Amino acid sequence: MNSIKTMENSAPAGLYIYVPFCRSKCAYCDFYSITDGSQAAGYLHALSREMEHYREFAPLFDTVYVGGGTPSCLDTGQLEELLHRVREAFPIAPNSEITVEVNPGDVDTVFMRGLRDAGVNRVSVGVQSFDDSILKSLGRRHNGREGREAVEAARAAGFANVGVDLIYGVPGQSHDLWQETMETALVFNPEHLSCYELTLEEGTPFHRRMERGEFSLPGEEEAYRFFSMTSAFLEQRGYTHYEVSNFARERALISRHNHKYWDHTPCLGLGPAAHSFNGTRRWWNHRSLEGYGRDVASGLAPVAGAEDLTPEELRLEALYFGFRTKRGIHGPEFRERYGIDLFREKGPALRCLRDEGLVTLDDEFMAPTRRGLALADRLCLL
């Protein structure tokens, strides 16, 4: 009963590539990145050598996601070369979702065309906000106009799958200002929207400023209002709120790559700080480009740490993922994969959540309501 049939997850794997370069550091971001773009060539070389270690990772991949950092710090030639090496090293399905994250200010129509030519079929534009003052306070180097131009360029280059990333809950951001930003984004009719509540990570300049009392983040009630107005507004405009922070214009347009993280599908992460998961084990690379490069140069996989997940740990993650997604948890599938009949073992707790209006239950699914999504970190503790 406790055995877990994770390895039977034979869905095609995902491939993630981390590009550790940024032209400048944003005040809220705690991702690893460096601003010295001259190391790009060395990085690309190391990346291809790292690929050699994972030839046998999966029989098939159907998503490639180039994220960062700022992938658009690389030029289209470098990105094309990168994707070329990926195709050489791994079996990439013909209809794969191939995403590159881009930063407004780095990109124009020519760049976007270059991406298209390299085989990229989805871009995720790190707009964050269309309001100049909010962008400034986030420490972004682009402005609202450049944000709009970047999305327009993607459209002009013929991208039929464009995602826009936005941030809410920024100090000084009113509900109206946030609504305006969403309205502006909708003008471009993006296939996908990610709306993240601003989270302050320790060690970031933003966090230090908050510690000094220069500003405060919205309180819980206020954060909930942001969350629920975002959800209500975008759903009313035809988007599906399919994950805590993610919206898609239709089911087919959800981020296939990100979805793999949430159903324990194997994903290979390449590049510094990238995480990988093969069904039972998760491992992560050195965070610094030096450490990463050194290992790769000596013929080692640049792995900094790893964990083998116990059935119980996998179950907890699966519950967590389940309460974060609109689809929720499919009871029979969960029992099959994680060895527990949730409906039977957690029946009273689930019914209590249902009575509180936090989940819906039917014969097969338990799924969070909008209020439930806002409490996903708690619901999974049942």
Add this chain to the structure above:
Amino acid sequence: MKNIRNFSIIAHIDHGKSTLADRLIQHTGMVEDRNFRDQILDNMDIERERGITIKSQAITLPYRAKNGQDYILNLIDTPGHVDFTYEVSRSLASCEGVLLLIDASQGVQAQTIANLYLAMENNLAIIPVVNKIDLLTADVDRVLEQIDAELGLDPFSHIKCSAKQGIGIEDVLEAIVERIPPPKGDAAKALSALIFDAKYDSFRGTVIHCRVFDGEVKPGDIIRFMSSGSTYKVEEVGCFGIARLRKDTLAAGDVGYIIAGVKTVADVHIGDTITHDNRPADQALPGFKEIKPVVFSSIYPISSEDYEDLAVSLEKYKLNDAALVYQKDSSVALGLGFRCGFLGLLHLEIVQERLEREFDQSIILSVPSVRYRFTLKDGSVVQVDNPSNYPDPSSIEKAEEPFIRATMIMPEKYLGAVMKLCTEKRGANSTMNYLSPGRVELIYEMPLAEVLFDFYDRFKTVTQGYGSFDYDIIDYREGKLVLLDILVNGEKVDALSQIVHRDNARQRGVHACDKLKDEIPRQQFKIAIQGAIGGEIISRSTISPFRKDVTAKCYGGDITRKRKLLEKQKKGKKRMKMVGTVSIPQSAFLAVLQSDND
């Protein structure tokens, strides 16, 4: 026998008893310095952490005095808390003298006096020892005045030392030899030995700690406990080194141990007399009392599946703590558990902590209670130590609660604040003595329940730590008592019920609701807490639900980090008791009795 000295160190808490014991042990070369650790007699982690001695300990120190003769010094270390006064009195009865240790900067405190009285009752030689003379705040002259005026002892008889710095240790040892009389007794008489402690050894069963007054005991003897009449065959006798040291015989004057196949410490009663079965002593040694618990609480496993496990753990724990009494109990809200009796709140906390640490139990203790006495209209009398058994109010003719006599000593300037506190705690019949100019002894009669719960902390606060406190239970007195129930989301949680005085019932109800509001973590739904007397709701508070608790991003590296956080939270939740759909943490049950200022 003339070269044996049996002595104890008595002191107010924190006056340096364990440190002085350490120095005496070191000075006599019992332990090599490299094997030495501080508070060598305090074996348990709890003792070291809390800085108090919970269990009695004995150790035999060989000492060559300045007169060139070799002496055997038996040090009996006693527990340092008012919950264990009886055990202290039996340890003292095993001695001929005491070192009365007084902190040079704190001076004479309530327990100094209480311990002095115990020593005087036992006719012991008393050597005042002024400790911590190295402190900048030391005021030896003032302490000497107190020794004279407050203790009625000869101030010229004192010894100055600093146990911490090792100053004056030799003087202390010489005084023990010169001023404490050797034991009297006759090894040829019938055996008469006083039990002052018992410990459980998993290989040997109970190890009885005793002082032989008359006669002699050796392996093979059949001994008899005079209070219970039960008999055992002696397997081994010996004295106490750092480990047990086997001897051929224990004779009149000796302090040592007896192993005699006694299964549990509960079969051995502290204060009982051991004699020979075939040649019994004419009468038992005086002073024997059955230990009676004064605080009661129920222990429940957090997860009801662990009930059997808890039962086994309690049984094992009890092997080494005869003072704990318990029986099966069940609660509507918390399921199966055990009703336990304790010597006091400290004893309760020790039991709780040791069950958690040494037996790995996750437990909840219900709100502690004293034992009340109800005379019903039909003339019958019921003892109630569990609020769940509170009689039908219409059947009660008379309700009585235990009273104590509290003795407090403090600088005069705190008198007003302390009297106010005592009045609030329903204190009555106060008397006041000036011990010396500026120092007052205040005696009040108060309900035990008021003193057990939240008195001591507040007393410490209002006297800014300069007050000291001691008490004895005196009698039962009539009081207007009512049952205060607590409802969580409409459901009565019997383990949170308290029996309270009617005059402050409302205030206690408000307090309990406020405290629970702080203690019970927020959940995804609203939690209503209500205090009720009979059917009437007298207080309420509400814990607002979580609205938003979700991490914005959940990709590659976020997952492991988040899962670890969730695991931690889950662990925390496992340490709480589910009552209906609400998780109540262990701390909530004691918190309802605590004041707001901590």
